Amino acid sequence: MSSTVELTKENFDQTVTDNEFVLIDFWADWCGPCKQFAPVYEKAAGENPDLVFGKVDTEAQPELAAAFGIQSIPTLMIVRDQVAVFAQPGALPEAALTDVIGQARDLDMGEVRKAIAEQQAQEGQQAG
Numbered sequence: 001m002s003s004t005v006e007l008t009k010e011n012f013d014q015t016v017t018d019n020e021f022v023l024i025d026f027w028a029d030w031c032g033p034c035k036q037f038a039p040v041y042e043k044a045a046g047e048n049p050d051l052v053f054g055k056v057d058t059e060a061q062p063e064l065a066a067a068f069g070i071q072s073i074p075t076l077m078i079v080r081d082q083v084a085v086f087a088q089p090g091a092l093p094e095a096a097l098t099d100v101i102g103q104a105r106d107l108d109m110g111e112v113r114k115a116i117a118e119q120q121a122q123e124g125q126q127a128g
Contacts (some may be wrong), residue, residue: 003045004064007054009063014081017059021104025074026056026065034074037091041076044097051101078104 007015016022025041025121027034047055058073060064068077071089078086078100085104092100 022052022079024077026070033091041043056087
């Protein structure tokens, strides 16, 4: 049984809302690097059973790919508390994926929210 969840436009919002830590692999069947990354991602999912590992097939779910501005695949995105805290294209080696997951786990989401609020305030001032 796969420990990854197939994300679609129907279940995406619910998945991200119901879980505080979601990793998302944007991929497609024709993509060689995506196929190389898949077993690394599956292994990480098995090693982190407390996290949700989702996969978005960009061919089947073009709206989701467009909504997140996915330009190249595979792209890994990490969403914590409904905030995208990491997004990077390219197939990560196992050690790099483990490192990224560790860094995302260690984030102080209070600090992240504060930084986002400050950035939005600055952008609001610049727009005015």
